[in-house]
Amino acid sequence: MLKVIMNTNYKIFNAAEYWQRETSLPSIPTFCQQVDKLLGSDGVQLGTITELLGLPGTGKTQMCLQLCASIQIPKALGGLEAEALYIDTNTNFRIHRYQEILKSCLLKCQKLLDTSEVIDEEEALKRLHYVGAFGVVEFGALMHMLPTYLRDRPKIRLVVIDSIAFPFKEGVSARERSGLLFRQMSELQRCAVERQIAVVLTNEMSTRLGLSGGSIVGSMGDAWSHRGTVRLLLSSTERGRAAVLVKSNVAGAGVASFQITKEGIRDVE
Amino acid sequence: MQKLHSKDHVLLKEKVIKLLHQNKITTILDFLQEDVEKLSTLAKLSLPQILSIRLEYFNKYSAPVINGNALFTKCIISKKFISTGLSSLDNITGGGIPVGFITELYGLAGSGKTQLLFQVAINCASNNEGTILYIDTKGDFSAVRVQKMLQAHGYSHKNMAAVLMKIKIVHIWSLDELIEFLRRIKNRTEFIENLSVILIDSLPCLMFQYLGDDCKVGLSALNVFVNYCNYLCKEMHLSIVCVNIQTRWVDQNASDLEDDIESSVSKETVRIEKRNRCLGRYWQHIPALVLLVERTKDCENGSAEINISVTKSAFGVSNLSCTLKLSELGVT
Incomplete structure (x- = not known):
């Protein structure tokens, strides 16, 4: 361990170089322009960790599926033409739904490119890598292996963990959970920053009575809410769906509305 | 030996x-x-x-004995504070960020600590000769945001570039790596020209990695870190600013004592929110200046008011506070 650290090369950038690097990085569009604009970086930016918060049924998983489809947008349209890794911890993933979203995403691209090239659905589906990691042991082992896995598959530019809180529901104390989470996140982020991979996490809400600023907060406590760089709260009311930017290092707080259609995440007309 | x-x-x-x-x-x-x-x-x-x-x-x-007069002379000829460029903040702290000491910035998640740090980095870089080193432990630094803040303040492209060039960023993901990095700065194997301020955002992200371990590895590493910081502060005349966080917990049984007398009265639990400055007891005494950042008001247009109060200061009166505005422009 110590030897590894001794050989570490610390990369020191100046902010001007960093700016160039940041502005040349593409983002993954959510297919809802309002949400993209809200995030301040035209979508989910590569190299950062974005946390999606919300009650059940507010569209967290749908948003993840949409991003897994958007990552395949061809380079000709300014897309990444890359692959995604979906880490399912709460059995929310439905392949049929993904197929549906992916197909409409690709059809839209085809229309924009104005080609009659046949979409190879099978090939497109191969660009999604799915892992079902259930329970804290499986999840921990997966996170341990993840840097190697990502190194071997350089085309993966998006990692989705749906949800981050689920594996820690049982079998670990709060202190152990924090320790584990912070270690896993810093390893994941090291990868994400070096390889310019976007990381999207979903998190549930929990109730903490008597707390200032509202008793319904993201689960896993205040220390965890400090960890993420971007936090997007999704909500659903009779008046429609909305995304609230709760925390960001680039954009100010704000709200955007979106809808979930058969095709995926879209702007409200 | x-x-x-x-x-x-x-x-x-x-x-x-x-x-x-x-x-x-x-x-x-x-x-x-x-x-x-x-x-x-x-x-x-x-x-x-x-x-x-x-x-x-x-x-x-043995440690050398210096007489008071020599110490005083040394003190008045050396620079004591680096201005933050925010006059109200300079006022409450007695001049800005103290040189030769560790300063701590703490507050709840999303209270504006990182944004304040960006602003301080910009102001220090444009008003001073020295280089600012931003140690990023959670991928929070955004040069795009910094550039937008500069643009909003009306900097020309040339000046903007000059400021950006003076801010250096390094990503560090574990406490061991941070200690090794500081050791290299000390030994000059890692050389940063004209270094004057080190900003660490944030320390708990590294320290919390040790939570849940029964052994005290984290604590001893923190101690080594503090020693390096103190050494660098004194020897290289640096200012070090660390970001710490605050967590909340709710106390439910505050009204139990009174309930005994009037037990028939409906028991409405009183919930009192308590706040905790993280990183443990040892750390509480380390920084010479501790600033609490609180988000007090959110405005319609996405801007907010943040309140900064001095909770501990080795340089004068504490309990002073000021209000700053956090907006598109940055912190003003």
Whole structure:
């Protein structure tokens, strides 16, 4: 361990170089322009960790599926033409739904490119890598292996963990959970920053009575809410769906509305 | 452990050292711990001679005594604060970020600590000669955001570039790596020209990685980190700013005592929110200046008011506070 650290090369950038690097990085569009604009970086930016918060049924998983489809947008349209890794911890993933979203995403691209090239659905589906990691042991082992896995598959530019809180529901104390989470996140982020991979996490809400600023907060406590760089709260009311930017290092707080259609995440007309 | 050396004292000849070696007295510590009379027989030196060697070692290795006047002169000729460029913040802190000490910035998640740090980095870089080093432990630094803040303040492209060039960023993901990095700065194997401020955002992200371990590895690493910080602060005349966080917990049983008297009255639990400054007890005493950041008001247009209060200061009165505005422009 110590030897590894001794050989570490610390990369020191100046902010001007960093700016160039940041502005040349593409983002993954959510297919809802309002949400993209809200995030301040035209979508989910590569190299950062974005946390999606919300009650059940507010569209967290749908948003993840949409991003897994958007990552395949061809380079000709300014897309990444890359692959995604979906880490399912709460059995929310439905392949049929993904197929549906992916197909409409690709059809839209085809229309924009104005080609009659046949979409190879099978090939497109191969660009999604799915892992079902259930329970804290499986999840921990997966996170341990993840840097190697990502190194071997350089085309993966998006990692989705749906949800981050689920594996820690049982079998670990709060202190152990924090320790584990912070270690896993810093390893994941090291990868994400070096390889310019976007990381999207979903998190549930929990109730903490008597707390200032509202008793319904993201689960896993205040220390965890400090960890993420971007936090997007999704909500659903009779008046429609909305995304609230709760925390960001680039954009100010704000709200955007979106809808979930058969095709995926879209702007409200 | 340092070994005995013939250069240490005129009486400590090679021959003497060899004799001592044969009796397993090799380091200075061994020498000082050994009985003087025994040493005198072993080294074939007189008792006063042994005592004079001992005295020489004590003189050489004990901490030096400086008189008050010299200390005061040293203090007034050296620079004491780096202005944050925010006049109200400079007012409450007594001049800005103290040079030669550790400053802490703490507050709840999303209260504006990182944004304040961006602003401080910009202001320090544009008003001073020195270089700002931003140690990023959670991928929070955004040069795009910094550039937008500069643009909003009306900087020309040339000035913008000059400021950006003076802010250096390094990503560090574990406390071991941070300690090694500071060690290299100390040894000058990692050289940053004209370094004047180190901003660490944030320390808990590294420290919390040790939570849940029963052994105290994290605490001892924190101690090593603090020692390096103190050394760098003093020797290189740096200011170090660390970001810490606040967590909340709710106390439910505050009204239990009164309930005993009027037990028939409906028991409405009183919930009192308590806030906790993280990183443990040891850390609480380390920073010379502690600033609490609180988001007090959110405005319609996405901007917010943040309140900054001094909760501990080694430089004057504490309990002062000021209000700053956090907006598209940055912190003003």
